[in-house]
Amino acid sequence: MKATSLPLVVTMGDPAGIGPDITIDLWRRRAQLDLPPFAVLGSPTLLAERAKLLNAEIAVSEIDQVSDVLSQAEALPVLPLENQVLAKPGKPDRNNAEAILEAIRRAVDLTMSGKAAAIVTNPIAKAILYDAGFGFPGHTEYLAELAKQHTDEAHMPVMMLAGPDLNVVPVTIHIPLRKVPEQLTTDLIVETGLTTSCDLESRFGISKPRIAVAGLNPHAGESGSFGSEDLAIIAPAIAEMRAQGVNAFGPLPADTMFHAEARRDYDAALCMYHDQALIPAKALAFNDTVNTTLGLPFIRTSPDHGTAFDIAGSGKAHSGSLLAAMKLAARMAAHQRKQRHVGD
Numbered sequence: 001m002k003a004t005s006l007p008l009v010v011t012m013g014d015p016a017g018i019g020p021d022i023t024i025d026l027w028r029r030r031a032q033l034d035l036p037p038f039a040v041l042g043s044p045t046l047l048a049e050r051a052k053l054l055n056a057e058i059a060v061s062e063i064d065q066v067s068d069v070l071s072q073a074e075a076l077p078v079l080p081l082e083n084q085v086l087a088k089p090g091k092p093d094r095n096n097a098e099a100i101l102e103a104i105r106r107a108v109d110l111t112m113s114g115k116a117a118a119i120v121t122n123p124i125a126k127a128i129l130y131d132a133g134f135g136f137p138g139h140t141e142y143l144a145e146l147a148k149q150h151t152d153e154a155h156m157p158v159m160m161l162a163g164p165d166l167n168v169v170p171v172t173i174h175i176p177l178r179k180v181p182e183q184l185t186t187d188l189i190v191e192t193g194l195t196t197s198c199d200l201e202s203r204f205g206i207s208k209p210r211i212a213v214a215g216l217n218p219h220a221g222e223s224g225s226f227g228s229e230d231l232a233i234i235a236p237a238i239a240e241m242r243a244q245g246v247n248a249f250g251p252l253p254a255d256t257m258f259h260a261e262a263r264r265d266y267d268a269a270l271c272m273y274h275d276q277a278l279i280p281a282k283a284l285a286f287n288d289t290v291n292t293t294l295g296l297p298f299i300r301t302s303p304d305h306g307t308a309f310d311i312a313g314s315g316k317a318h319s320g321s322l323l324a325a326m327k328l329a330a331r332m333a334a335h336q337r338k339q340r341h342v343g344d
């Protein structure tokens with residue numbers, strides 16, 4: 001494994017999903033994959049059982065602190081959770097909710113206290129957590145709340161799906177489609193665009209990132225004939241972003257902005273709702289795209305897929321997106337370290 005100054009922390013995700021499977025698969029192939037060092041926040045027993053089920057000949061070791069990762073390379077290093085984890089693959093259980101959330105909380109604590117370089121989250125099933133009283137739509141919004149608890153400042157989290165040939169940002173995220181027009185405001189688009197531009201520069205090293213802004217309606221509204229939001233809400237947001245120094249342009253008709261030639265013109269596409277952004281990203285590169293949260297005081301990445309309960313424990317889960325998430329987290333952490341050195 002590649003030496004970086006601090007390891008990553010990888011959360012267990014829903015233990016009944018494919019998080020354990022893909023984590024085990026990457027560990028099994030760690031030498032050939034040149035993985036950054038990492039510790040899993042999860043259940044050593046569950047991971048050992050899942051490895052056995054998958055016929056993966058790996059050892060699992062319980063560690064006390066993240067730094068123990070650096071001195072042992074033989075067994076998958078796991079920081080055990082205080083909450084109990086009992087899970088059968090493919091059978092989500094709300095009794096695991098506390099453990100799932102504990103892993104996320106502790107990952108933030110470890111990263112904010114400087115013991116880990118970045119957080120990589122395995123997928124969670126949101127409905128299970130809602131049943132158990134979880135009050136946030138997903139990781140993205142929960143991580144912003146945890147960041148606030150650490151810093152006493154509000155943070156607006158921005159979801160970006162980063163793929164080999166396409167970065168997309170949904171301005172509205174986990175809301176019903178019918179609520180998109182009412183929640184889409186010029187201010188929200190501007191704030192999302194500013195964070196995207198700033199973090200593409202500071203975390204990805206892209207100088208003066210080009211931000212293509214999608215329209216909401218067919219043909220970006222066809223001059224107002226197919227809807228008013230493109231002219232009344234999105235165009236003023238682009239003007240404001242440009243006034244604040246962001247290299248933004250649009251609104252573009254969403255159906256023609258994702259083909260290969262169009263993608264060469266921008267570094268990220270700012271999209272108006274979840275599926276407008278995530279469909280092209282996942283269609284182009286499902287196994288290589290990473291979900292990352294911008295706008296927070298720590299680095300977080302995640303695979304672009306969900307818990308895939310239908311294939312958990314079967315050996316069919318592709319681990320490419322988790323691999324890409326780990327590598328991107330390590331790359332962003334290294335970039336941040338380099339920038340801090342320059343600033344010293």
Ligand SMILES: NC(=O)c1ccc[n+]([C@@H]2O[C@H](COP(=O)([O-])OP(=O)(O)OC[C@H]3O[C@@H](n4cnc5c(N)ncnc54)[C@H](O)[C@@H]3O)[C@@H](O)[C@H]2O)c1
Nearest residue numbers: 122123124125126127302305306307308310311316317318
């Ligand atoms: N980062 C996250 O925590 C995250 C991301 C997306 C969805 N989810 C959650 O996951 C749950 C299930 O969501 P879904 O069914 O819409 O999406 P999903 O990504 O879990 O599954 C969609 C389909 O893709 C397949 N698939 C997914 N990942 C795969 C992989 N790595 N290898 C091979 N096949 C794979 C699944 O078997 C399934 O057929 C939901 O509760 C959702 O909220 C979580």
Ligand SMILES: N[C@H](C(=O)O)[C@H](O)COP(=O)(O)O
Nearest residue numbers: 138139140141291302304305
């Ligand atoms: N919207 C994401 C997707 O569909 O891939 C997913 O739900 C993950 O969201 P969080 O990272 O907020 O859990």
